[in-house]
Structure formats: structure tokens, C-alpha cells
Amino acid sequence: MIEFHRLSKAYNEVKALDEVSFTVQPGTITGFLGPNGAGKSTAMRILAGLSRPTSGTGTVLGRPYAELERPGYEVGTLLDAGAQHPGRSGREVLTLGAMMLGLPRSRVDEVLRLVGLSPKEGKRAVGGYSLGMRQRLGLGHALLGRPRALILDEPANGLDPQGIHWMRGLLRDLAGSGCAVLLSSHLLHEVEQVADRIVMIGGGRVLAEGTLADLGRGRDLEQTFLDLTSKADRSLA
Numbered sequence: 001m002i003e004f005h006r007l008s009k010a011y012n013e014v015k016a017l018d019e020v021s022f023t024v025q026p027g028t029i030t031g032f033l034g035p036n037g038a039g040k041s042t043a044m045r046i047l048a049g050l051s052r053p054t055s056g057t058g059t060v061l062g063r064p065y066a067e068l069e070r071p072g073y074e075v076g077t078l079l080d081a082g083a084q085h086p087g088r089s090g091r092e093v094l095t096l097g098a099m100m101l102g103l104p105r106s107r108v109d110e111v112l113r114l115v116g117l118s119p120k121e122g123k124r125a126v127g128g129y130s131l132g133m134r135q136r137l138g139l140g141h142a143l144l145g146r147p148r149a150l151i152l153d154e155p156a157n158g159l160d161p162q163g164i165h166w167m168r169g170l171l172r173d174l175a176g177s178g179c180a181v182l183l184s185s186h187l188l189h190e191v192e193q194v195a196d197r198i199v200m201i202g203g204g205r206v207l208a209e210g211t212l213a214d215l216g217r218g219r220d221l222e223q224t225f226l227d228l229t230s231k232a233d234r235s236l237a
């Protein structure tokens with residue numbers, strides 16, 4: 001389970017997050033939506049132990065990241081597909097990750113297959129990868145330890161239509177096996193297809209939360225998003 005409880009984060013006078021609370025249950029996918037600068041990445045970075053909250057908590061399986069006993073097996077993160085060393089091959093990136101988790105090398109081959117990178121592509125330097133290939137590699141890295149929670153910041157960014165279709169199936173399979181998935185995206189149609197629940201934030205606050213049916217009341221997700229975020233803009237102005 002992934003849980004935010006009254007999570008706030010301030011950067012000087014900027015309130016990036018303001019008392020954000022919601023839960024992602026095991027076996028479900030939550031789409032985390034909001035305009036640029038809404039606070040999505042900040043919340044995800046706190047969950048992944050990369051940033052400290054000003055107040056409140058963000059926890060995975062009931063604990064802040066720093067207190068997880070075996071974080072690589074408990075939570076997989078894809079926060080920045082460009083974060084890998086450009087001079088390493090995809091296979092080397094995964095092999096280093098597998099070694100750090102004490103996993104056999106056979107897991108590297110499994111993961112390359114799982115994310116659709118061919119043996120030839122696995123041998124190429126990451127610096128020469130397309131954005132979609134980097135996303136696949138980053139997702140593979142997140143999945144190495146078969147984690148029970150996944151935090152994915154715009155994972156579909158750069159994927160071609162086949163890639164998006166493939167990722168949708170993979171995320172549904174992972175949720176089907178009990179994983180809690182938090183997924184941020186600007187691709188509203190995509191989120192509509194894959195998410196069980198939606199959390200919309202704006203100006204660091206939760207604007208709405210629920211199933212698509214709860215939120216939409218007959219309208220499509222884009223219209224709901226535009227209505228809620230423009231209302232929030234007006235109240236902040």
C-alpha cells in the first residue's frame with residue numbers, strides 16, 4: 001500500500017504540497033494527475049526517499065522509504081528516465097541493479113524480455129537510446145526486485161502507440177498480481193484506460209479523488225480535469 005497523510009512540502013515561499021492525503025491499495029492503479037507544477041513529482045520524490053517532507057508523511061507498506069528493510073524489493077521507482085549513466089549499456093545498468101539487490105544474472109535477461117528490449121538493444125549504450133527505450137529500461141530497473149509498490153512518473157512519455165498499449169497490459173498484470181501502482185501522466189486518455197482510481201492535484205492540494213465514474217459524472221476525464229484545474233487557478237489567483 002502507498003499512503004500519503006497530510007503531506008506538505010514548502011520550498012521557501014512556494015507550497016509545493018499542502019496537506020495531501022490519499023491511499024493506493026494493493027492490486028490497484030491510481031492515476032495521479034495535475035497541471036505542470038501541481039506537485040506530482042514532489043510527492044513521488046518524497047515517497048522514494050529523495051526529498052524530505054516539511055510535515056506529514058508519505059509511506060510505502062506503512063513506512064517512510066528510509067525505514068524500509070529491503071527497499072529494492074518493496075518499492076520500484078521510475079522518476080527520471082534520463083537518470084541512467086549514458087556510457088553504460090542497458091544490460092550493464094540492469095546488472096548493477098541486480099547485483100545491488102543480490103539477484104541472479106538470469107533476472108536481467110528476464111527483465112529485458114519483460115520490457116521489450118532485445119538482446120542487441122540491451123548491449124547498446126544508454127546515451128544512444130530513444131526516450132521510449134529509456135522508459136522501458138527505467139521500468140525494467142524498477143521491476144528488478146518484483147516490488148509490491150510502484151511509483152512511476154510519466155512512464156508513457158516517449159512511448160509509441162504499441163509501447164503505450166504494451167505498458168497498459170504490463171501495469172494491469174502487475175496490479176493483478178497485487179502490486180500498488182501510482183502513476184503520474186499528462187496523457188489523460190491513457191490514464192482513463194488503465195487507472196482504477198484518479199487523484200487530481202492542483203497548487204499542491206488534492207482537488208478530487210475517486211473512480212472515473214465518481215469524478216466524471218458522465219463527462220470525460222479531460223473535461224473534468226479542465227474544469228477542476230481552472231477552478232483551482234481561480235481560487236489561487
Ligand SMILES: Nc1ncnc2c1ncn2[C@@H]1O[C@H](COP(=O)(O)OP(=O)(O)OP(=O)(O)O)[C@@H](O)[C@H]1O
Nearest residue numbers: 011014015016034035036037038039040041042043
Ligand atoms: N527543488 C525545488 N526547489 C524549489 N522549488 C521546487 C523544487 N522542486 C519543485 N519545486 C516547485 O514545487 C512545485 C511543484 O513542482 P513539481 O515538480 O512537483 O510539479 P509536477 O506536478 O510534477 O509538475 P510537472 O507536471 O511539470 O512535472 C512547483 O511550483 C515547482 O516550481
